[in-house]
Amino acid sequence: MxxxxxxxxxxxxxxxxxxxxxxxxxxxxxxxxxxxxxxxxxxxxxxxxxxxxxxxxxxxxxxxxxxxxxxxxxxxxxxxxxxxxxxxxxxxxxxxxxxxxxxxxxxxxxxxxxxxxxxxxxxxxxxxxxxxxxxxxxxxxxxxxxxxxxxxxxxxxTWESALAAQFLSSDDVLSRLDYTVYFELTGQPLPDNRAGIFDKLRADHLIQEDVGGRWNVTNLGAILFAKRLADFSPSLARKAVRFVAYDGLSRADTVTHRQDGQKGYATGFTGLIDHIDGLMPRNEFIGKAFREERPLYPAIAIRELVANALIHQDMTITGAGPLVEMFSDRIEITNPGQPLVQPERFLDFPPRSRNEALAALMRRMRLCEEQGTGIDKVIVAVELHQLPPPDFRKEGDAVRVVLYAPRRFADMTPQERVRACYQHAALKYLSGEKLTNSTLRERLGIEPQNAAQASSVIRQAIEAKLIRVADPSAPRSGYVPFWA
The missing domain is CATH 3.30.950 (Methyltransferase, Cobalt-precorrin-4 Transmethylase; Domain 2)
Structure with a gap:
């Protein structure tokens, strides 16, 4: 038939x-x-x-x-x-x-x-x-x-414009997509009639007209606003964000929490960030009058790195989606796909995304920072908390970012010290300043009487060709990243 x-x-x-x-x-x-x-x-x-x-x-x-x-x-x-x-x-x-x-x-x-x-x-x-x-x-x-x-x-x-579901009735569309979240996050009033709702969803390329008065849902609409990604294709469902927490330092340790995402990215983003924050270890901070507990990692860093993983993943890689893993000493955030920019240039290169419509709409909904400022804010937050420098790296067909728990300068590896020096130099340069022995001591928590330790790190970063003297004729002029 x-x-x-x-x-x-x-x-x-x-x-x-x-x-x-x-x-x-x-x-x-x-x-x-x-x-x-x-x-x-x-x-x-x-x-x-x-x-x-x-x-x-x-x-x-x-x-x-x-x-x-x-x-x-x-x-x-x-x-x-x-x-x-x-x-x-x-x-x-x-x-x-x-x-x-x-x-x-x-x-x-x-x-x-x-x-x-x-x-x-x-x-x-x-x-x-x-x-x-x-x-x-x-x-x-x-x-x-x-x-x-x-x-x-x-x-x-792009992948975003392909179809996640075809020939749906208007009732089916509204039952599968959380359209109220769309209107709330985009700051638009909810229309009082179905035609108005569908006009707005269509204008943002979340749905398209099909034949016979029916509708199609695009991959963009499903991946952002699905009430249940499983209501669409299995390949789309596997793009859901997974979260895993371990009680130790490795994946061989006991899994204490696991959450396999069910909702679209926009629909479930706040819940995911709140879930991570609720499981995050706390440090006790003594203020002027009270003791208070603060998260081990800056919230803006977690939020921006998770959003970046969603935006910059390669959607054409099947069977893999963004993964957030929490260990006792670090958080690792992984997304499928080769980076379009070398990891050491994430901080200064203009961002390039495979999923421009997804990125633009997530920024419009303020689920991530304005274009080109996200990684800057991550590094700024890490430096303010005096955490070890995040590690941006390529692993196989994926990009992984590692955010480390607090560690004293004495406990950092030589590679971490050099990486912190490079990231600090890049951040200073982008703000119109230069790295100096003094600013690096402040970044790494080195006491003034131990200035030689900062000098040693600077020397190692120069030898690794990650930074250079800003003005060779004036050695005390400070340091800039190698690409400056």
Whole structure:
């Protein structure tokens, strides 16, 4: 039995005034090379007009676009002694998940071919890319203006704009997305009618119109505002944030707390940060009149580093999501994906994100700092608390940040002292100042009478080529990072 969405889709395709660059009708023409060229052309054309899919529909009379049925049977057709679909797959580059389906449409047997829009590069058939212009299917290379326009469309295509769920009723959309959180965090009044709600969600690319009055939820909408990520695809559910706490220094120690995220990032962010804060060890601080307990780690550092892990992860890596681990002496925050900037340059390079829409909306909702200031604030907070310097590092196909519990200068490793010196120099330079022996002593908690210890750290940082003298003609002018 043909599903409701497919019937609604065909209704809308047949209601088009004519064939478009992303829709083509046939009666019985089943030539394999023709189909291969059309898949290439339709896929490339769909991306040009911002469609997620293009379609070929067999069983349609060309003169008046009436459904008359077809004899074409893709499941039984062969080409060069191979099943048609396998043969087409071998001749298309890059591989795309096209799909044939037989449809009983009001008593007529039709065949629908659904072709995904090109994602990363133009789709080629036998090493040649095609495009639709009117009813013609010329080579894309013969139309350089369209080739240029296609590459322009392909460059910003991101995971965020793909679909997490299709053909949902308006009730289903509102039951799966926590739209009240969206309005609260974006500072917009909640509309008093459903049309107003959907207009706002659509404007921020959280949902899209589907066929038959139904709706699609984008990956952006699901990953941020899902009430339960499991209501969407398993791959999306695995992007939930995991939190694990251990009672010792290693992963071999007993797990004391584990929380596997269920909600979207925006919906669950405050709860996650509060959960971490509630489990965080405390230090006793004696003020002028009272004793009080303060968290072991600065709250802004935890908040910003978790937000960065969400924003900068590689969403295309399946089966892995952000991970926060708490040990007795440190917190480690890991996100999947190679860094787009070398870790030692996180502090000064303009931020680059794979997920620009996600990052922009999270900043708009004030779930993280303004663009380019987050890591600065982490280092500032760490220095104010005189913690060991955070360690930003690449591990396999992931980025890991380690935030350490308080430790005296005497207990820091030589590598940590040098890293603290470099980060301090970078922070000073970005604020228009320079690192000196005095500022480094204050940063590391070194007493004035032990200035030689700070001098030793500076010398080691220079030898590691992480800092340099600001003005070689004036050795007492202070120090700047190597990239300054």
């Amino acid at each position: 043909t599903d409701t969405r497919t019937l609604a889709l065909i209704d809308e395709l047949l209601a088009l005034p004519a064939e478009t660059t992303w829709v083509e009708f046939k009666e019985n023409n089943s030539d394999a090379e023709m189909i291969g060229k059309r898949i290439s052309a339709l896929s490339n054309s769909a991306r040009l007009v911002d469609k997620h899919f293009a379609y070929m529909l067999w069983g349609i009379r060309d003169a008046d676009h009436q459904a008359i049925g077809t004899y074409f049977e893709p499941s039984s057709q062969k080409q060069n002694n191979q099943p048609l679909e396998m043969w087409l797959s071998q001749h298309l580059q890059p591989a795309i998940a096209f799909n044939f389906s037989e449809v009983d449409y009001r008593g007529s047997r039709l065949v629908l071919l659904e072709v995904p829009a090109a994602n990363n590069s133009p789709v080629e058939f036998d090493r040649q890319a095609y495009i639709r212009i009117g009813s013609a299917t010329p080579r894309l290379s013969d139309h350089p203006e369209r080739l240029k326009a296609l590459w322009t469309k392909l460059q910003p295509y």
